[in-house]
Amino acid sequence: MISKKQNIENFKKLKKQEYNTDYYVSGILSGNKTILSKAITLIESNLEKHQNTAQQIIEKCLPYSGNSMRIGITGIPGVGKSTFIETFGNYITQKNRRLCVLAIDPSSEQSKGSILGDKTRMETLSTNKNAFIRPSPTSGTLGGVARRTREIIILCEAAGFDTILIETVGVGQSETLVNSMVDFFMLLMIAGAGDELQGIKRGIMEMADNIIFTKADGNNMLKSKLAKTQFESALHYFPKKESNWTPTVSLVSALENVGIEEVWQTTENYFNTIKNNNFLKNNRKEQTVKWLHETIMDKLKADFYKNKFDEIKKLEQKTINSELTPYIAVKQLFEQKI
Amino acid sequence: MISKKQNIENFKKLKKQEYNTDYYVSGILSGNKTILSKAITLIESNLEKHQNTAQQIIEKCLPYSGNSMRIGITGIPGVGKSTFIETFGNYITQKNRRLCVLAIDPSSEQSKGSILGDKTRMETLSTNKNAFIRPSPTSGTLGGVARRTREIIILCEAAGFDTILIETVGVGQSETLVNSMVDFFMLLMIAGAGDELQGIKRGIMEMADNIIFTKADGNNMLKSKLAKTQFESALHYFPKKESNWTPTVSLVSALENVGIEEVWQTTENYFNTIKNNNFLKNNRKEQTVKWLHETIMDKLKADFYKNKFDEIKKLEQKTINSELTPYIAVKQLFEQKI
Numbered sequence: 001m002i003s004k005k006q007n008i009e010n011f012k013k014l015k016k017q018e019y020n021t022d023y024y025v026s027g028i029l030s031g032n033k034t035i036l037s038k039a040i041t042l043i044e045s046n047l048e049k050h051q052n053t054a055q056q057i058i059e060k061c062l063p064y065s066g067n068s069m070r071i072g073i074t075g076i077p078g079v080g081k082s083t084f085i086e087t088f089g090n091y092i093t094q095k096n097r098r099l100c101v102l103a104i105d106p107s108s109e110q111s112k113g114s115i116l117g118d119k120t121r122m123e124t125l126s127t128n129k130n131a132f133i134r135p136s137p138t139s140g141t142l143g144g145v146a147r148r149t150r151e152i153i154i155l156c157e158a159a160g161f162d163t164i165l166i167e168t169v170g171v172g173q174s175e176t177l178v179n180s181m182v183d184f185f186m187l188l189m190i191a192g193a194g195d196e197l198q199g200i201k202r203g204i205m206e207m208a209d210n211i212i213f214t215k216a217d218g219n220n221m222l223k224s225k226l227a228k229t230q231f232e233s234a235l236h237y238f239p240k241k242e243s244n245w246t247p248t249v250s251l252v253s254a255l256e257n258v259g260i261e262e263v264w265q266t267t268e269n270y271f272n273t274i275k276n277n278n279f280l281k282n283n284r285k286e287q288t289v290k291w292l293h294e295t296i297m298d299k300l301k302a303d304f305y306k307n308k309f310d311e312i313k314k315l316e317q318k319t320i321n322s323e324l325t326p327y328i329a330v331k332q333l334f335e336q337k338i
Numbered sequence: 339m340i341s342k343k344q345n346i347e348n349f350k351k352l353k354k355q356e357y358n359t360d361y362y363v364s365g366i367l368s369g370n371k372t373i374l375s376k377a378i379t380l381i382e383s384n385l386e387k388h389q390n391t392a393q394q395i396i397e398k399c400l401p402y403s404g405n406s407m408r409i410g411i412t413g414i415p416g417v418g419k420s421t422f423i424e425t426f427g428n429y430i431t432q433k434n435r436r437l438c439v440l441a442i443d444p445s446s447e448q449s450k451g452s453i454l455g456d457k458t459r460m461e462t463l464s465t466n467k468n469a470f471i472r473p474s475p476t477s478g479t480l481g482g483v484a485r486r487t488r489e490i491i492i493l494c495e496a497a498g499f500d501t502i503l504i505e506t507v508g509v510g511q512s513e514t515l516v517n518s519m520v521d522f523f524m525l526l527m528i529a530g531a532g533d534e535l536q537g538i539k540r541g542i543m544e545m546a547d548n549i550i551f552t553k554a555d556g557n558n559m560l561k562s563k564l565a566k567t568q569f570e571s572a573l574h575y576f577p578k579k580e581s582n583w584t585p586t587v588s589l590v591s592a593l594e595n596v597g598i599e600e601v602w603q604t605t606e607n608y609f610n611t612i613k614n615n616n617f618l619k620n621n622r623k624e625q626t627v628k629w630l631h632e633t634i635m636d637k638l639k640a641d642f643y644k645n646k647f648d649e650i651k652k653l654e655q656k657t658i659n660s661e662l663t664p665y666i667a668v669k670q671l672f673e674q675k676i
Contacts, residue, residue, distance in 0.1 A: 055666055062660045147665060154663070205577065206544065234575040237568070239543065285658050292657050292664040296650070299668055300638045312634070319630050320623050322400045325492070326630040327485060328393055330637055 004030055004160075011035070021056040028061060031160045033132050040134060043151050058151050061158035066284070068100075068162045069271055070153065072178040074169065074204065075188030080214040080254060081167060084188060086122040087254040092163060092264060093130040100161035101125070101133045104149055104168045104178055132161060143298055146177045150291065153181065179207045180287055183280055184270055186263075187211045191220060191227035206238060210248050210266055217253035224251050243279040245270060308333065342368055342498075349373070359394040366399060369498045371470050378472060381489050396489050399496035404622070406438075406500045407609055408491065410516040412507065412542065413526030418552040418592060419505060422526060424460040425592040430501060430602060431468040438499040439463070439471045442487055442506045442516055470499060481636055484515045488629065491519065517545045518625055521618055522608055524601075525549050529558060529565035544576060548586050548604055555591035562589050581617040583608055646671065 002010075010026035024042075027035025042054040075081050089099050101122070125131050134152065153164055166182055168174040179185055187208035205211075211231055216224035228249045235247050248266050252259035274280040305312065315329040324332075340348075348364035362380075365373025380392040413419050427437050439460070463469050472490065491502055504520055506512040517523055525546035543549075549569055554562035566587045573585050586604050590597035612618040643650065653667040662670075 055663075055669075058663055059666060062663065066660065151663065151665070205575070231575065234572045237543070237572040288657050288664070289654050292650075292654060292667060295664040295668040296642070296671065297635065297639065299672060300642055301635065304634070304638055312630075316627050316630060319626050322404065325393075325396055325400065325489065326626070326633040327489070328397060329630060330633040331393075333634065334637055 002029075021053060021060065024053070024057045025060045028057070028155055028159045029064060033159070036132065036155060036159045037134070039155055040152050043148050043155070054151070058154055061155050064158040065154040066157060068153075068157045068164050069184065069267065070164045070182040071166070071267070072175070072182035072185040072207075073165055073167050073188065074175050074178065074186070075214075077169060079188045079190055081188055082121045083254040084212070084214055084252065085165060085167065086125045087257060087260055088263060089122070089125045089131055089165070090128060091260045093128055095264070097130070097163045098161045099125075099128075099131045099163045099165065100156040101131070101165045101167060102149060102152060102156070103135065104145055104166060104174045132156065132159075142173060142177065143294075146181070147295070149177075150181055175204050175207060180290065183274065183283065184267060185209050188214050189227075190215055191224040208247055209241070209243070209245055209270060210250060210263065211235075212250045212252050212259075212263060214252050214254065216251035216259065217256045243274050243283070244277055245273055245279075340367075359391060359398065362391070362395045363398045366395070366493055366497045367402060371497070374470065374493060374497045375472070377493055378490050381486050381493070392489070396492055399493050402496040403492040404495060406491075406495045406502050407522065407605065408502045408504070408520040409605070410504050410506070410513070410520035410523040410545075411526065412505070412513050412516065412524070413552075415507060417526045417528055419526055420459045421592040422550070422552055422590065423503060423505065424463045425595060425598055426601060427460070427463045427469055427503070428466060429598045431466055433602070435468070435501045436499045437463075437466075437469045437501045437503065438494040439469070439503045439505065440487060440490060440494075441473065442483055442504060442512045470494065470497075480511060480515065481632075484519070485633070487515075488519050513542050513545060518628065521612065521621065522605060523547050526552050527565075528553055529562040546585055547579070547581070547583055547608060548588060548601065549573075550588045550590050550597075550601060552590050552592065554589035554597065555594045581612050581621070582615055583611055583617075 007026045007030040010022070011030050011032065024035055024039045028039060039054065039057050042050045042057070045051065045054070073081065073085065085101060089101065093099055122133060126133050149166065153166075156164055164182075166178050168178045185207045187204060187210070189211060191213045213224045213227055228251055231249045235249070238247070241247070250259055250263050250266060252263060254260070271280070274283070311333060315324065315333060318324045319326050319329055345364045345368040348360065349368050349370065362373055362377045366377060377392065377395050380388045380395070383389065383392070411419065411423065423439060427439065431437055460471060464471050487504065491504075494502055502520075504516050506516050523545045525542060525548070527549060529551045551562045551565055566589055569587045573587070576585070579585070588597055588601050588604060590601060592598070609618070612621070649671060653662065653671060656662045657664050657667055
């Protein structure tokens with residue numbers, strides 16, 4: 001591996017040749033946010049030449065990746081995610097960490113807007129030199145978005161970001177995806193009148209390593225304290241996590257800048273725990289292997305369904321109508337036509 | 339459709355010709371448990387001629403299937419599943435229901451023994467003329483066992499069984515499979531000292547429609563009542579189920595024959611609810627379509643992995659070592675060799 005200083009020099013030399021892989025790689029490795037941003041745009045592009053360059057960049061960055069805390073963060077709209085991320089983000093950059101904020105937002109395609117929108121959503125963080133905010137890609141399937149996000153993580157890590165926050169909305173399948181690419185999962189909620197989970201899909205609770213009640217200030221304080229107690233008691237009835245970590249409950253007021261330090265301490269405790277018990281390493285290994293097999297299956301499926309779409313739709317109807325069992329349907333599908 | 343009486347007559351005529359599909363079908367439709375049992379043996383056989391006959395039988399039984407309550411039941415060993423099923427089973431046959439007990443036991447292959455073992459485990463139920471107990475198939479992958487169980491359900495329903503209990507151990511992936519083929523899911527537990535969930539895997543709690551504390555008698559009574567209150571309160575923090583059903587908590591003593599009637603009433607309430615809100619119908623449709631797509635994917639995967647096993651293993655290692663991204667690995671896999 002070459003030094004950062006050398007990368008900066010290489011980068012200067014290569015500056016003029018765009019679409020040159022080394023130009024991007026040395027830019028990224030020297031920590032240049034503009035080049036990182038351009039490389040991410042290549043990853044998000046559907047043009048074949050962009051994809052080819054992107055894949056070469058990723059491959060060269062791969063050996064420099066892996067050294068970050070990968071943190072997922074979810075919560076329904078209105079819970080105060082942006083405010084939390086801004087406060088939390090500014091706090092940890094003061095601790096000399098370099099933060100990258102990404103988003104997975106499967107709904108953005110329909111709404112034509114990203115949940116991260118423009119950077120005005122996190123005004124001070126977006127001008128923080130140790131932070132990098134990247135709005136959600138606005139096109140592609142959930143699987144495609146996931147693949148790209150995983151690749152973007154590699155580039156951000158290669159660019160020296162040691163904390164990656166991946167944000168999503170707590171209403172769909174995107175949490176499972178985010179969970180499959182992070183080490184730590186934060187769930188943001190507002191303490192309410194007994195119905196805290198409205199809008200939070202089943203299964204998300206069980207993913208959470210830290211449940212954070214936001215807006216725990218003013219009139220909300222008492223309710224929040226009560227919710228904390230209730231959740232701590234309820235979490236007791238949840239089965240133990242593979243990481244051996246018992247999910248924690250935190251109260252935070254971004255407004256009054258209260259509780260942020262505790263969340264950071266919890267995060268550090270968590271990472272110490274999973275480093276020591278090897279969960280971090282083993283989990284990432286598992287995530288990678290799973291990602292490989294998913295990619296294989298996606299490719300197999302895409303190729304097959306493209307050719308057989310009409311036949312499969314007909315067989316769906318026949319199985320629903322109890323004319324065929326799926327077993328016989330599939331036998332027919334493969335024997336007749338392939 | 340022909341009448342049951344006619345089926346009995348057809349069956350008598352065909353009695354001598356084994357491996358004749360109509361022999362089995364008329365036997366099953368006339369409610370003959372011996373023939374049903376033999377047909378299930380064909381489903382479980384790995385011989386091609388048996389499979390062919392089995393598939394023909396299933397196809398002919400398919401139009402007569404679907405009219406049962408499909409109930410999943412799980413709990414760790416020692417929770418008292420057999421005793422509960424025996425008591426519950428005898429109770430509902432008195433209500434003129436016909437009960438079929440099946441099992442999914444992925445561990446049985448290793449242990450060379452089925453969780454249902456021989457029928458002595460449910461002595462009175464096994465001699466009950468309105469009950470049919472089928473031990474778990476002892477070979478095959480989890481996917482294979484699942485497929486066979488789904489097919490066995492079809493035959494049992496065609497044989498006039500209106501209540502199907504599918505039993506499994508609460509420790510593995512088999513619950514998810516069972517959940518994908520039933521309408522209602524019971525989770526059996528014993529009230530303990532705060533650690534009720536030991537051994538119950540994450541996610542199983544969220545599947546449960548009815549949590550049943552067994553052995554709620556004698557010295558256990560107080561603890562059980564407390565557990566009921568605690569769980570009812572904890573379930574409040576679980577997200578709402580798609581069926582719109584709020585999971586219930588029951589106390590049962592099979593020994594003292596207490597609480598069984600309440601469980602049955604809960605079951606009836608549940609089925610009334612999901613019939614009225616169409617969840618029963620929609621969920622089964624979804625289960626069938628999912629089953630079809632799973633079968634397609636299983637076939638695609640099996641064919642592909644058989645040919646590419648070694649290459650894939652090598653690529654696994656390369657992605658773990660950060661030499662390749664899964665995307666590039668799969669690209670190489672498909673471009674070079676196919």
